[in-house]
Amino acid sequence: MEHSAIRREFFQYTSQNMLGMMGLSCYILADTFFISQGLGADGLTALNLAIPFYNFIQGAGLMLGMGGATKFSILRGRGREEEAQGVFTRSLILAVLVSLLFVIPGVCFAPQMSTLLGGTGEVHGMTATYLRVLLTFAPAFLLNNVTLCFVRNDGAPRLAMAAMLGGSFSNIVLDYIFIFPCGMGMFGAVFATGLAPVISLVILSGHFRKRTLVPRRSGLNFRGTGEQVMLGTPSLISELSSGLVLVLFNFIILDLAGNLGVAGYGVVANIYLVVVALFTGLGQGIQPLVSSAWGRGEEHTARTVYRYALIAAFVLAALVYAGSVLLADPIVSVFNREGDLTLQEIAVRGLKLYFLAFFFAGFNIVTAVFFACLEKSRSGFLVSILRGFVLIVPLALLMSRLLGMDGVWLSAPVTEALTALTAVILLRWSRGKVQTAP
Secondary structure (H helix, E strand, O other): OOHHHHHHHHHHHHHHHHHHHHHHHHHHHHHHHHHHHHHHHHHHHHHHHHOHHHHHHHHHHHHHHHHHHHHHHHHHHOOOHHHHHHHHHHHHHHHHHHHHHHHHHHHHHHHHHHHHOOOOHHHHHHHHHHHHHHHHOHHHHHHHHHHHHHHHHOOOHHHHHHHHHHHHHHHHHHHHHHHOOOOOHHHHHHHHHHHHHHHHHHHHHHHHHOOOOOOOOOOOOHHHHHHHHHHHHHHHHHHHHHHHHHHHHHHHHHHHHHHHHHHHHHHHHHHHHHHHHHHHHHHHHHHHHHHHHHHHOOHHHHHHHHHHHHHHHHHHHHHHHHHHHHOHHHHHHHHOOOOOHHHHHHHHHHHHHHHHHHHHHHHHHHHHHHHHHOOOHHHHHHHHHHHHHHOHHHHHHHHHHHHOHHHHHHHHHHHHHHHHHHHHHHHHHHHOOOOOOO
16 A cells, blocks of 8 residues: 555544544543532542543443454455454444443442542542442443444444544533533533433444444354453553552542542543543554554555554644643643642642653553554553553552652653553564564
């Protein structure tokens, strides 16, 4: 494929998917803004305690969706259409089954979960409400993620973008209506969030009239399911780690700076998740192109797309970091309704230090997806697990002891930098070992 054609497809898929992911990430940013205005610092604290479970749900959906869609595109590239359609069916079945792991605890144990997460007083009740409603909507979130990935890989990135944006904008509008005119408080905020994937699925349903992507009768064979899960593991760990890091940082910051510290971290973390969603969108955008090229045996095309993605990731990181440093005060002020000086100081400092991680996070996220697309799931898993668990947990505990809040903020960029170094070594090691599969 010529470079001009590769660039055209790259910009088509990545721009639309990044825009859609930015809209999708606004689920939580809209909640952060409206809850801060309607419920104050207690509402922000409750949101930040509960929000890791949103990441867990998203991670499970992306694992099944990205893993299944990657296998789907590779099989199509090799002309094995029937098997590809079977992967789609299996992904839908798995999404329904996995969603029950969220629904049952949410319905039965939301108050106990709120207690375990550190919720007390007014914060406890709001956290339990958010968890109960969010987890009840888990089937919609998982099915939406799976369907989005397959529709994008079935040649309809624009529809996938429209569905993500449609769901996100509906969430923003409903957030305002439910919290302010209707006075529904925390329940209104999370109910609006839960309706968003339902609206997205309605938009996506138009794709199935074309009959190019059709559920087929397919069993849940262990080998196929295992391959799919491994290919989707980098996406799972990326989201799962965001949730676990939020939980870990919440406990550390509660000890260092109390509820106001957690509220300040909530502002920083939720903006951070929006930018990480752009990097995730970039990775998801190149996935259909790299997977298809790999399936056809065009390794050069796959690597060219990957290089374009790395350039885009660096440019995005530089622009976002420059903007966050220059506009830190007004950005935080938007979420600091009560004008609390302590919250303002904590969050502004956090933006400037925590966001240094962007310069390495984009590279790591895109590289993990690239490895998965080349069926090198172990390398993708290693990159994801290093940044998600292995490095961030001990570094956060150690650096917070040594440097206080600055140590909390700096643990993220140090983790991403060390992971990026490992990813470069893996890339160099694998360069001469990759052989296109038949």
